[in-house]
Structure formats: C-alpha cells, structure tokens
Amino acid sequence: MKADEKNIRPIWFDNDSETVKIIDQRLLPHEFVITDLSTADDVIMAIKEMYVRGAPLIGVTGAYGVYLAAVHSKTEDELIRECERLKAARPTAVNLVWGVDKVLSEVLKKENVSERIDTARKEAAVIAEFEAENCRKIGEYGVSLIEAISRKKHGKPVNLLTHCNAGWLACIEYGTATAPMYAAYEKGIDIHVWVDETRPLNQGARLTAWELGRHGIQHTVITDNAGGHLMQHGMVDMVIVGTDRTTYTGDVANKIGTYLKALAAKDNNIPFYVALPSTTFDWTLRDGLAEIPIEERDPDEVRYIQGADHTSPLKACGQEISPDEIKYVQNSEQHTIRSVLVPPENSPAANYAFDVTPARLVTGFITERGSCKATEEEIKRLFPD
Numbered sequence: 001m002k003a004d005e006k007n008i009r010p011i012w013f014d015n016d017s018e019t020v021k022i023i024d025q026r027l028l029p030h031e032f033v034i035t036d037l038s039t040a041d042d043v044i045m046a047i048k049e050m051y052v053r054g055a056p057l058i059g060v061t062g063a064y065g066v067y068l069a070a071v072h073s074k075t076e077d078e079l080i081r082e083c084e085r086l087k088a089a090r091p092t093a094v095n096l097v098w099g100v101d102k103v104l105s106e107v108l109k110k111e112n113v114s115e116r117i118d119t120a121r122k123e124a125a126v127i128a129e130f131e132a133e134n135c136r137k138i139g140e141y142g143v144s145l146i147e148a149i150s151r152k153k154h155g156k157p158v159n160l161l162t163h164c165n166a167g168w169l170a171c172i173e174y175g176t177a178t179a180p181m182y183a184a185y186e187k188g189i190d191i192h193v194w195v196d197e198t199r200p201l202n203q204g205a206r207l208t209a210w211e212l213g214r215h216g217i218q219h220t221v222i223t224d225n226a227g228g229h230l231m232q233h234g235m236v237d238m239v240i241v242g243t244d245r246t247t248y249t250g251d252v253a254n255k256i257g258t259y260l261k262a263l264a265a266k267d268n269n270i271p272f273y274v275a276l277p278s279t280t281f282d283w284t285l286r287d288g289l290a291e292i293p294i295e296e297r298d299p300d301e302v303r304y305i306q307g308a309d310h311t312s313p314l315k316a317c318g319q320e321i322s323p324d325e326i327k328y329v330q331n332s333e334q335h336t337i338r339s340v341l342v343p344p345e346n347s348p349a350a351n352y353a354f355d356v357t358p359a360r361l362v363t364g365f366i367t368e369r370g371s372c373k374a375t376e377e378e379i380k381r382l383f384p385d
C-alpha cells in the first residue's frame with residue numbers, strides 16, 4: 001500500500017542484498033525505519049519485540065524465517081530445530097505455525113542445500129502473495145455490507161469502529177478489517193472510522209490512524225473505553241475487527257478489549273464482524289476460551305507509554321519557551337521518541353495481550369471466500385476442504 005507516496009509492504013525480500021526487509025512498526029507513526037533480517041534469530045527477535053506484528057504478517061515473517069534458517073543451518077536436524085524456535089516466538093496467532101510448517105514441508109521435499117534455500121525463499125514469497133490476495137478478496141466481499149448500510153442511511157456517512165491494527169501493516173496489502181474500508185473508499189462510499197487507541201501498545205492510535213490518514217479516510221482516534229458510549233448514542237453502524245486465531249466453531253481471539261466491544265455491540269444491536277483469511281482459522285480447536293493460548297507480555301508495556309516528544313531536551317528541563325518557539329518546535333520534524341512511566345513506580349501490572357470473543361457475539365465472518373455466520377456449519381460450508 002502507499003506509504004511516503006511509494007508502494008510498500010511491511011516485509012519483502014531484497015534481491016540485491018539477499019536480505020529480508022521489514023518496516024520497524026515500533027517506531028510508527030513518528031519514524032519510518034526499514035530494518036534487515038539476516039538470520040532466524042533476527043526473525044524471532046523481530047516477532048517477539050513486535051517490529052512486525054499482526055497475524056498474517058507474523059505468518060509471512062515466520063515463512064521468511066525458514067528461508068534464513070535454511071541458509072544458515074548445517075544439518076536437517078538443525079533446520080527443524082530452528083523452525084520449532086520460530087513457531088514459539090509468539091503463541092496466539094496461528095498463522096505463524098501455519099507459515100513456518102508450510103514452507104518447511106516444501107523444503108524437506110528437496111534433497112540438496114541450494115534447492116532447499118531456493119524453495120524456502122520462493123514459498124515464503126508465495127505465502128506473501130496468497131495473503132495479499134486473500135485480503136483483496138476480503139475487501140471485495142466486505143464492501144457490500146458497508147454499501148448496504150450506506151443505502152439504508154441514504155448516503156450519510158457510515159460510522160465503522162475498529163480495534164487494534166488489522167490493516168496492511170498487519171498483513172501484506174489491504175489488511176483484513178481495513179480491506180472493506182479501503183474498498184468502500186475506492187467506491188466513493190462516505191465512511192468514517194472510529195479507531196480504538198488499543199492500549200497498551202496503541203496499535204490503533206499509532207498504526208491504524210497512520211494507515212487511514214495516509215489513504216485519506218476520515219477517522220477519529222478514541223480511547224479504548226469510548227466505544228460503548230458511541231454505540232449507545234447511535235454513532236457506530238458496524239464494528240469490524242481482525243483476529244489472531246479463530247476456532248472452527250467461530251470463537252475469536254483478538255487484541256485485548258475486543259470482547260468488550262463485542263458485548264457492547266450486542267447490547268446495542270450493532271453488527272459485529274470479524275474479517276479473516278482462512279490461514280487464521282485453527283481447524284483443530286473447538287473451544288476458544290479453553291484452548292486458545294493467550295500471550296502474556298512484559299508488564300512494562302502497560303506501565304510505560306511511548307510517544308514523540310517535540311520539545312528539545314533543554315526545553316523539557318524547565319526553560320521558558322516563547323509561544324513562537326513552541327509553534328516552531330511542534331511543526332518541525334525534530335522529536336525524540338520517549339517512554340514515560342504512568343502508574344506509581346512500585347505498582348505491579350499485568351499484560352494480557354489477547355482475549356476471546358465467543359461465537360455467539362459475532363454477527364459474521366468476512367473471508368476470502370465470502371461472508372458467513374459464526375457457526376461451525378457455516379464455516380465448514382465455506383471451507384469444506
């Protein structure tokens with residue numbers, strides 16, 4: 001998708017340097033930095049530390065991790081061990097296991113090392129294209145739902161609400177939850193998106209707002225707790241979120257706080273849709289609450305909050321600034337990304353990264369094969385294979 005007027009993806013293979021390149025999402029929207037991944041360890045670190053994040057992108061990054069592991073492994077056993085480490089980098093998004101296993105199974109069909117390396121690189125690229133195409137189709141199917149609301153509202157703006165970032169940064173192109181939004185925008189449908197900030201790492205405020213803004217889509221960042229109020233006052237027409245793992249019975253694990261949005265949507269009769277590619281279904285799990293592993297991350301992500309500081313260090317240290325100077329500093333590109341502590345120094349914090357929304361709260365799924373209800377029968381009707 002377009003960033004800085006160029007078409008760019010969150011991950012790609014660079015033929016000249018023979019490295020995998022990624023956008024470092026930890027620094028967005030304030031800094032746009034591209035980083036190289038040269039080893040499987042780099043990939044594991046980038047996934048754990050969330051340079052890259054979002055279920056489909058984690059899957060593609062893991063797939064490129066197999067390529068890098070194939071380049072550096074001396075034996076087949078070592079390659080398989082590296083793949084196990086890749087799969088364990090983050091626990092909730094099922095796409096990671098899917099991407100790594102898919103590439104590894106193709107690689108192991110080849111005998112010689114250079115064929116294995118070639119196969120791994122090509123397969124990772126195939127998965128990237130597959131996910132991009134999945135998201136394009138999700139947009140095509142999802143836009144009809146937005147169009148129907150727009151017709152009912154006689155062309156008045158359709159107010160959508162989304163949580164976290166399920167945009168192209170989390171996928172390869174288009175995004176999952178955002179794909180119908182981009183498609184609606186292309187069709188000239190008047191939309192406005194409420195963007196949950198999504199504490200603790202603010203993927204909504206930092207990433208979704210950046211994506212939508214660059215595309216020219218009207219949006220407003222809101223606190224995570226605002227959605228219920230907006231729904232009670234008729235200010236939300238539809239909720240669309242992504243997912244990290246969905247059971248074949250329709251239970252959805254997504255960014256922490258998604259469940260509360262689904263409850264509020266149910267109470268206010270607002271359609272709550274989950275957009276996902278088939279690679280995010282876990283065909284082995286029946287009961288999402290009991291069986292989906294929920295990642296617990298470093299409590300410091302809750303205790304500290306990160307942002308751009310537009311005051312120079314000297315000015316931050318208490319020097320007087322004239323109003324003219326403040327304007328100058330804020331308009332300039334100069335800033336420092338800082339983390340600041342929010343709670344008392346000694347207060348413990350807990351950081352559950354995902355929650356499970358039971359199928360009964362989900363109005364429907366938007367997939368690359370069309371939309372369906374969140375039931376086992378309907379899911380299997382769309383995906384008999």
Ligand SMILES: CSC[C@@H](O)[C@@H](O)C(=O)COP(=O)(O)O
Nearest residue numbers: 053054055166170176242243255
């Ligand atoms: C299309 S991405 C769907 C999900 O991966 C997304 O909503 C999400 O929860 C991402 O969580 P993150 O912790 O940023 O990886």
